[in-house]
Amino acid sequence: MKIILIGYMGSGKTTIGKRLSNYLEVKFLDLDDYIEEAEEMSIREIFKNRGEVYFRKKETEYLREVLDQNEDFVLSVGGGTPCFGINMQLINDATPNSVYIKSDLNVLSDRLMKEKEKRPLIADIAPEEFQEFIAKHLFERSFFYNQAHHTISNQNKTVEEVVIEIQKVLV
Ligand SMILES: Nc1ncnc2c1ncn2[C@@H]1O[C@H](COP(=O)(O)OP(=O)(O)O)[C@@H](O)[C@H]1O
Ligand SMILES: O=C(O)C1=C[C@@H](OP(=O)(O)O)[C@@H](O)[C@H](O)C1
Ligand SMILES: [Mg+2]
Numbered sequence: 441m442k443i444i445l446i447g448y449m450g451s452g453k454t455t456i457g458k459r460l461s462n463y464l465e466v467k468f469l470d471l472d473d474y475i476e477e478a479e480e481m482s483i484r485e486i487f488k489n490r491g492e493v494y495f496r497k498k499e500t501e502y503l504r505e506v507l508d509q510n511e512d513f514v515l516s517v518g519g520g521t522p523c524f525g526i527n528m529q530l531i532n533d534a535t536p537n538s539v540y541i542k543s544d545l546n547v548l549s550d551r552l553m554k555e556k557e558k559r560p561l562i563a564d565i566a567p568e569e570f571q572e573f574i575a576k577h578l579f580e581r582s583f584f585y586n587q588a589h590h591t592i593s594n595q596n597k598t599v600e601e602v603v604i605e606i607q608k609v610l611v
Contacts, residue, residue, distance in 0.1 A: 441466070441512050443610065444531050446585055447541035448578050449519035449559055450551040452594040452602070456541060457516035460603045466512040471521060475502050483518075487560035496524050503527055507534040520561075522584040532587065536611050540588035541602070543595050549574050 443460065445453040454470050461468035472483055475498055479486055486495050499521055506515060507530060522528040531538050543551075549571045556562045556570075565573050590609045594602050 441537065441610065442507075442535040443514045443537045443539065443606070444535055445514070445516045445539050445541055446522045446528075446531065446588055447519065447594075448543070448548055448574075448581060448585070449562065450548045450555065451519070451541040451543045452599070453516040453519075453541050455599055456594065456602050456606070457514045459599050460606055461514035463603055463607070464514065466514055469506055469513050469515045471499065471503060471506065471515065471517040474506060475499060478502060484558060484560055484563075492561075496520070500525055500527055500530075503530060507531075519581070522587070523581050528584050528587050532589065536589055538588040538590070539606055539609070540585045540591040541594050542585070542591055543593070545571065545575050545578060547595055548578065 441464075443464075445457050447453055454472075457470065458468050475486070475495075476482055479498065481489065483495070486498070499518065503517065503521060517531070522531060552559065552562060552574065553567070553570060556565070562570070562573065590606070592602060592605050592609070
């Protein structure tokens with residue numbers, strides 16, 4: 441079984457993906473980690489040294505590589521992955537179990553304010569503009585996230601509770 445977690449930055453994809461893979465005893469892959477390893481640069485460095493277009497091209501290339509694997513896995517992708525090119529179609533073609541991890545604006549902006557440095561798209565947004573930026577960005581991207589086969593809220597829940605809910609909807 442292949443399970444692919446999508447959703448906005450800070451929604452919890454990486455954290456939940458790791459825990460879910462432990463639970464199911466399958467391999468865990470995080471597309472950002474995979475890209476960092478392959479490119480021998482952090483996501484921050486890739487954006488800074490090569491720019492976002494380079495990152496997006498590589499993201500699709502490595503997504504295809506990861507999806508081509510025969511073994512089972514839980515894969516957490518980046519927040520932007522489903523929103524560029526044909527990536528969302530590649531994801532849904534690879535599995536009947538794409539899962540949108542959903543959190544609302546307040547939860548996302550609280551979490552991301554604390555961790556913005558490691559996310560180049562939001563690292564330089566001023567605090568007074570932060571929530572409005574996330575609101576607009578999330579609105580634009582929701583079209584893609586809503587194409588997932590399943591949607592699970594990660595709000596007022598522990599990571600374990602979310603993992604249990606995901607297991608219940610898997611087909
Ligand atoms: N259910 C939850 N309750 C509290 N904090 C959470 C929960 N899920 C995720 N987090 C926290 O939110 C932050 C972002 O999580 P992360 O897994 O990096 O998100 P993503 O990969 O979607 O960007 C992390 O600090 C993580 O510990
Ligand atoms: O939303 C995005 O475009 C991005 C999300 C990040 O992953 P997380 O969603 O795991 O933070 C990472 O891929 C990169 O910084 C770009
Ligand atoms: Mg992540």
